[in-house]
Structures are given as structure tokens and as C-alpha cells.
Amino acid sequence: EVIESSLSVAKPLADDVDSHIFPFNDFGKGLIKKCRTSPDAFIQIALQLAHYRDKGKFCLTYEASMTRLFREGRTETVRSCTMETCSFVRAMIRDETREERLMLLKQAAEKHQNMYRLAMTGQGIDRHLFCLYVVSKYLGEDSPFLKEVLSEPWRLSTSQTPLQQLELFDLVKHPEYVSSGGGFGPV
Template sequence: MALLVWREFGKGIIKKLKVSPDAFMQMTLQLAYYRNQGKFCLTYEASMTRLYREGRTETVRSCTSESCDFVRSMVDPEQTREERSRLLRIACERHQDMYRDAMCGKGIDRHLFALYVVQKYLEEDSPFLKKIFPPTYLLSTSQTPLNQCEEEAKTLNAEQKLHFLSAGGGFGPVADKGYGISYVIAGEDQISFHISSKRSADNTSSKGFRDDLEKSLREMRALFA
């Protein structure tokens, strides 16, 4: 496991760019993963479905055609900063649309899983469901809420809260050859990342991913210098 507490910028700068901080982080992770592995992969991000009674989570598949276009532009030395910025905004907008859909019950993964369970119960054969289950998420991600103790924090002012910022917690990868990454957008000037991978995997390195993530964060920031 590797920990990165990033203080060169936080959501304060990202909000000025008029893009979602979470979408910005997801695009950064896509870029870091591509640098680390040299390819794109099926990516999981958890979305809350608390709008519904007993709602838990839905999947946001963060690796999209739009995110791939953006990442390719970042590794192409011929691309201009303006074009990279344009593709980033498109990718972030696409991600936000998917996140809203997931929150509002319009995601696809829980629906497909229900069909999978029914298919197993009825002992039916489905080539389609057999092909997609179980999904192999080589990059599993989730944003950790900042305030875990909201009642206790009510008595603190903004400056006092800064002294109690935590790097949060992490989780393991869901695939043997993948990464598990949790992140906390902690205030205006800090973002924390927990990066995990299995020692048995010959293609992953948590510390190596951290290095690629730091490089990607600086390159993302440079788009708006």
C-alpha cells in the first residue's frame, strides 16, 4: 500500500475550472493508470443511491470513450494545451452525467446483477451474462466522505477543522492484478490517496502508481496554468 497526501492544490483550484472535483480526480486516475500500465481498463467508482429507501451503491464506469480521448491527448506531445483542456471538460461532463444517472437509479450494473441472480435461480443459460460476470475491475476507486463525525465537527470553525483532517482509509483491489484507490478531497488545498495492490501481482506497484499519480496531478494542473 502507498499513501499520497497532495497539498499542491485541492478542490479550490478545481472549482475555478468549473469542472466537478470528483470527475477531475477520476480523469487524473485514468491518466495515471495509463502511464502505469500502458493501457485502459474497466474502472469502478461507487455512487451512492441514498435517494431511495435502503439504497446503497451503484457503479459508475469511469473509463469512457471521452476519458480515453483525453488521456491519449495528454500522452501525445503534438497536442496543444487548449485541445487537452477541451477534451478534459468533455470527459468530465460525461462522467458527471453518468454519476447523476447512477444516483437516480439509472445505472446498469445493479440491474444486470439482478438479471444474473434470476438467471442462476432459474438455471437458464445466458451467453451475454456469462460473458460479463464477474466483471474484472482492474481499477477500483471510491471517494471517501470528508466528515465522518459531523455532529462533533459542528462546534469547530473552519480553521480548527483543518487540524483534524485525516488521510482517510483505503481498501484492497478487487482484481488480483489490479489497484484499489480511495481518495479524500479534504478542503480547498489537500487531496489524499490510498493506493493498494497485491504483492503477488507481477504487473502492479502501489509506490509506482503513486509516482505516476503525482506526475499526472502536476500535468493536470499545468493545463490551467
């Protein structure tokens, strides 16, 4: 009975997921590193550009950062839609000079790396804000500040997928992974 009830909730959620994998082999993290840019920052900035081109606006973006430096560390949020990233995206949309776009890309990547470092070392803001929220609820205090900063929804949620996983589950290279009953792949 519990399993059937759980299935009736889970099935519509699973049916609502639409996943497409588009392998990109033109270049990889090696070239990005050779250009002295963080592959993670590069991807996060590319996601901002793609989102802006698709939606015509910027949005609050979530990227998880590990806090493994701390005992029982979990995650902190990296807010990857920064002023620097937005400047780069606008330059791409306006078709600024190559030099201008490259300079803005470097600035956006450096900002992203700094934000990631801060998050990893416990200097991010979101877990602190969440703790303030929990304490305010416990004390029965209403906080207009917390209501304001925590009311905006995450419209874009991103995470890293290790490239090795995608290579391992490449169905062209490994057709034996295909089964008549369905398949599994990293998300």
C-alpha cells in the first residue's frame, strides 16, 4: 500500500522530466584550462549566456559548492549570475569587440572562482541566511530582510557532471548498456 501510494506520487514527477544529452566533443576542459580559465566558471558563464539568449533576462542561479574542508561539511551556494557575468553576456549580445568580450570573460571567470572559493571555505552567504531564517522562525520573529532575500526563487539550478561518467555511459561506444526495459545515465 505504501509502495503504491509512493509510486502514484513519483510517477507523475518522473513523467514530467525531459532529459536530453547532447555530446560536445569539439573541445574539452583541457583547452579551457590551457586558456587559463576554470572549466566550471566557463560552463557557468555559458549557461548564463544560453539562458539570456533563451529567456531574454537574467535569473537567480544556484550552483552547489562542497564544504568538505569542514567536518561533516555539506554544501554552500554559489550564485553564479554575477554583475561580471551579466556584463560579459551583454557584451556577447551587443557583439562587442573580441578583446572586450575576452576581457569580460576573464573578469567573470575570476569572479566566479572567487565566489566558489568563498563558498568552499564557509564564507558563502546562503547557509548563513538559512540559519538566520531558522532562528527567526524559532524565535517567532518576522524579518522583512529575510523575507526579501529568500523570496526570489532559483530559476536555474546547475551542478557539475564529471565527464568520465558521460564517457562511461556513451551508448554509441557501449551499446551493451541499452536494455529493452529502459536505461540509466548520470544526471
